[in-house]
Structures are given as C-alpha cells and as structure tokens.
Amino acid sequence: MNEEAVRQMKLKNPVGTSLSLWGDGKIIAVVKDYNFMPLTEKIQPLALKIRTNLYRLAVIRVNMEKLAETVEFIEDKYANYTANSPFEYHFMDEDFDRIYRFETRLSKILKIFTVLAISIALLGLYGLSAFISEQRTKEVGVRKVMGASIQNVMISFVIDFCKLVILSAIIAIPISWFILQNWLNSFAYSLQLTPDVFVFSGLIAVVVAALTVSFQAYKSANQNPIESLRYE
Numbered sequence: 001m002n003e004e005a006v007r008q009m010k011l012k013n014p015v016g017t018s019l020s021l022w023g024d025g026k027i028i029a030v031v032k033d034y035n036f037m038p039l040t041e042k043i044q045p046l047a048l049k050i051r052t053n054l055y056r057l058a059v060i061r062v063n064m065e066k067l068a069e070t071v072e073f074i075e076d077k078y079a080n081y082t083a084n085s086p087f088e089y090h091f092m093d094e095d096f097d098r099i100y101r102f103e104t105r106l107s108k109i110l111k112i113f114t115v116l117a118i119s120i121a122l123l124g125l126y127g128l129s130a131f132i133s134e135q136r137t138k139e140v141g142v143r144k145v146m147g148a149s150i151q152n153v154m155i156s157f158v159i160d161f162c163k164l165v166i167l168s169a170i171i172a173i174p175i176s177w178f179i180l181q182n183w184l185n186s187f188a189y190s191l192q193l194t195p196d197v198f199v200f201s202g203l204i205a206v207v208v209a210a211l212t213v214s215f216q217a218y219k220s221a222n223q224n225p226i227e228s229l230r231y232e
Contacts, residue, residue, distance in 0.1 A: 014030055
C-alpha cells in the first residue's frame with residue numbers, strides 16, 4: 001500500500017496487518033506516494049495486490065538506442081507465453097503527452113496570441129501617439145516659444161500616455177488574476193500567483209509604452225517652433 005492509504009487507514013504498524021481486499025491478505029510493504037493520476041488530482045490511496053495467476057500488463061524499461069531490436073525481442077518472448085492474444089505495446093512518455101496535450105497546445109497558442117496582441121498594441125500606440133502629436137503641434141510650438149525644452153515636451157507626452165497604460169493595467173490585472181487563479185485551481189499541485197508577477201508585467205507595459213511614444217514625441221518636440229505655430 002502507499003503512504004496515503006496507510007495515513008487514511010490510521011495504521012501505526014501497517015506491515016503484517018491483515019485485511020480483506022479482493023480476498024483475504026496482509027500488507028507486506030509500504031511504498032512511497034507517487035502520482036498515478038493526472039496532476040489535476042491529489043495522490044489517492046493505492047493498494048497493489050500480487051496475483052501470481054493473473055498477469056495483464058508489464059512495464060519494461062528499454063534502451064531507446066536499440067528500440068526496434070528490443071521490441072522485437074520482447075514480442076518473441078511474449079509469443080512463448082501466449083498465442084491467443086495479440087502483442088500490443090505503448091510508451092509511457094506518449095501516455096503522459098496525451099494527458100497534458102491540452103495544456104501544451106494551450107501554452108503554444110497563448111504565446112502566439114500574446115506576441116500578436118503586443119505587436120498590435122504597439123502599432124496602435126504608435127499610431128495614436130502620431131495622431132495626438134499632430135493635434136498638439138501648435139501646443140508644442142507655444143511651449144517651446146515659452147522656453148520649454150525638448151526633454152520637457154517629451155516628458156509631457158510620455159506621462160500622458162503612461163497614465164492611460166497604468167489605468168489599463170489597473171483594470172486588466174484583477175481580471176487576469178481571476179482567470180489565471182481559476183485555471184490553476186483545476187490542478188491539485190500548482191504555483192501560487194504572487195503580486196510581483198503582475199507588478200513586473202505592469203512595469204514592462206509602462207516601459208514599452210514609454211519607449212514607443214518617446215520616438216514620436218521627440219520628432220514633434222524637435223520641430224522648429226515657427227513651423228509649429230504656422231500649422232493648420
């Protein structure tokens with residue numbers, strides 16, 4: 001039996017304890033807990049009974065460098081014991097892949113859509129900054145005539161856009177936390193979401209937005225004030 005079964009049965013000295021499980025028997029050993037179900041479930045009690053007259057499956061560790069020869073050898077040995085049942089085999093790594101295939105595909109899809117979303121957001125942010133800088137051409141000219149430096153104009157542009165990014169982050173972070181937490185709760189063993197993940201993501205968004213806007217802000221702030229004031 002595994003350790004979890006012993007804990008739930010509250011056995012202090014399990015080895016040698018008699019019990020009725022698929023017939024009379026006794027516990028001869030306690031194995032360490034291991035995951036024999038998908039990780040969406042906690043480790044359950046497990047009893048392994050030795051039946052000398054019933055063999056259905058065999059787990060064999062093979063050398064992958066000589067896989068074909070090994071499988072052929074096992075098939076020949078299998079034929080010596082039974083000729084009525086076909087020889088069937090599968091690999092445990094493929095079984096694990098099937099269990100977590102959905103999570104693997106979901107991870108790849110999310111990565112692709114994340115890159116697309118960031119690219120579209122950057123293009124939209126650059127276009128919006130270009131549009132607003134054109135609308136504020138006269139304002140920039142007046143500020144420069146009044147003594148504002150290029151750095152001051154750029155800082156004004158960046159701050160205005162970063163305020164919008166921070167507001168978006170404040171709205172998006174609780175929604176993201178709720179969705180991710182519900183998804184992680186479907187696993188018995190999962191990471192805990194910590195605030196630093198969302199703070200770090202928000203800072204990255206602000207820095208990327210600031211760099212994107214700075215280029216357009218520099219172009220607008222570097223114009224001749226006379227041309228800016230003549231702009232219609």
